Amino acid sequence: YYFGGPAGEPAADVAPSQDEVTYNVTLGGTAATGGDFTVVYTDLEGVSAPTTGIAPDATTAAVKTILGNLPNLDVADVDVSGAPGAWVVKIASGGTLALGVNSLTPAGATVNVTKV
Numbered sequence: 001y002y003f004g005g006p007a008g009e010p011a012a013d014v015a016p017s018q019d020e021v022t023y024n025v026t027l028g029g030t031a032a033t034g035g036d037f038t039v040v041y042t043d044l045e046g047v048s049a050p051t052t053g054i055a056p057d058a059t060t061a062a063v064k065t066i067l068g069n070l071p072n073l074d075v076a077d078v079d080v081s082g083a084p085g086a087w088v089v090k091i092a093s094g095g096t097l098a099l100g101v102n103s104l105t106p107a108g109a110t111v112n113v114t115k116v
Contacts, residue, residue, distance in 0.1 A: 024089075030106050032105065036103055050100045
């Protein structure tokens with residue numbers, strides 16, 4: 001079998017990652033004025049680890065650093081874009097991201113973690 005490029009061009013030397021996942025992490029409900037929240041990353045081997053607290057106004061760089069500090073996730077595999085309260089998290093190594101603990105204030109502030 002030949003899996004080359006268009007018009008008979010050679011195939012790429014390195015196949016793109018098939019594991020990459022993207023998540024939207026967004027704040028909703030009542031506007032958060034304080035507190036923080038955590039997310040839990042589970043790698044492809046089933047190992048889970050929670051982040052430290054993420055502030056509602058955390059920059060994309062801060063979120064990337066927090067995720068990259070997890071023992072089961074390499075910072076080189078994480079890309080965070082968007083803006084505070086509306087982060088887009090791409091994880092090249094795959095796995096899942098889920099809400100951990102929501103300690104945002106006031107009580108009506110919510111966090112949504114949605115796979116794209």
